[in-house]
Amino acid sequence: MNRCAVIMFVRLPRVPSTRCAKCLLILMLAFARPSPADERVWAPLAKDGLRDPSGPAVRILQQPADALLPLSPDNAGNQVRWVHALKEGQINPRASLRKPLVSEKYDKDVLLNLNGGMPVVRFPHSIHNEWLDCSNCHDHLFKKQRGASKISMFLILQGEQCGVCHGAVAFPLTECARCHSVKRADALAELEREEAAKAAAPTPAPPPAPTNERPSAPRKEGKGK
Ligand code: HEC
Ligand code: HEC
Ligand code: HEC
Numbered sequence: 001m002n003r004c005a006v007i008m009f010v011r012l013p014r015v016p017s018t019r020c021a022k023c024l025l026i027l028m029l030a031f032a033r034p035s036p037a038d039e040r041v042w043a044p045l046a047k048d049g050l051r052d053p054s055g056p057a058v059r060i061l062q063q064p065a066d067a068l069l070p071l072s073p074d075n076a077g078n079q080v081r082w083v084h085a086l087k088e089g090q091i092n093p094r095a096s097l098r099k100p101l102v103s104e105k106y107d108k109d110v111l112l113n114l115n116g117g118m119p120v121v122r123f124p125h126s127i128h129n130e131w132l133d134c135s136n137c138h139d140h141l142f143k144k145q146r147g148a149s150k151i152s153m154f155l156i157l158q159g160e161q162c163g164v165c166h167g168a169v170a171f172p173l174t175e176c177a178r179c180h181s182v183k184r185a186d187a188l189a190e191l192e193r194e195e196a197a198k199a200a201a202p203t204p205a206p207p208p209a210p211t212n213e214r215p216s217a218p219r220k221e222g223k224g225k
Helices: 002-009 017-032 064-068 082-087 125-131 153-157 184-200
Strands: 109-112 120-124 180-182
Touching: 082 125, 109 125, 109 184, 120 125, 120 184, 180 184
Parallel strands: none
Antiparallel strands: 109 120, 120 180
């Protein structure tokens, strides 16, 4: 292999020869490994332990290797980075088999775990709503208010809350940093900006209460701030 040959000729520092050989071996292994995309292997349907090997599905369904190899690689779960596959247009899932479904739009990121020791969790509504309906989570898994549901890693690891899907049909719980993705200071700054924007935004005036008094002078339109 070319890359290994190159490493062989790199001048190594003067260390005892066994250590030197070990270094070389480690380097060679590190460089000789093909990229994860090339390494991906999926069990054929008849041997995946999920299907009856004598049933008709094994003959009718597409083999996972044929279906999944063209999609963005991942090193976890079923080895497809599904979020990328969707964004890149590699797949175009139907919302329903029959009638077209109109799903509600809601894109807010919710920051969770503000008080823990791990980095803050960014829960992206946008990504989830590409695959799911609000009713998949609200309100039986989570309340529609930040901080109102008692979310805990303990319950998640037991297959509740986020763990209903993550580790089952979505990326596994071993990928800590995909959820715990925001530095605490950045998260606090983001929330502060959010609060400031909320305070600055002109709140829609409540409808005037019915009154017999003469309306007061029209409010001057300020520069807003
Ligand atoms: C699917 C998303 C997800 C993944 C993956 C995940 N966590 Fe969490 N984790 C959460 C959420 C959500 C909370 C609770 C947030 C809250 O308290 O509001 C949490 C809370 C925690 C807490 C308790 C609070 C704290 O910060 O001390 C720890 C510890 C923790 N996670 C560690 C981990 C470790 C270690 C991993 C990887 C092995 C991991 N988590 C993977 C979503 C996730
Ligand atoms: C995959 C699960 C999931 C789906 C699907 C989902 N949500 Fe959420 N939603 C959450 C979580 C988790 C929270 C945070 C709850 C908490 O902190 O207690 C949340 C919070 C909210 C909040 C409160 C936000 C805030 O800042 O207080 C609203 C509003 C909301 N969701 C609306 C929706 C709507 C509308 C849909 C569908 C278009 C939807 N959600 C789909 C999981 C989901
Ligand atoms: C009802 C199922 C469901 C629940 C519950 C759920 N998720 Fe997800 N989540 C998904 C699916 C499906 C995807 C997209 C496929 C994938 O990435 O594996 C996803 C993707 C994500 C991503 C995007 C990762 C990326 O690649 O950008 C994050 C972050 C995430 N989830 C965090 C959470 C957290 C935190 C919770 C709990 C508060 C949660 N999810 C609860 C189904 C769910």
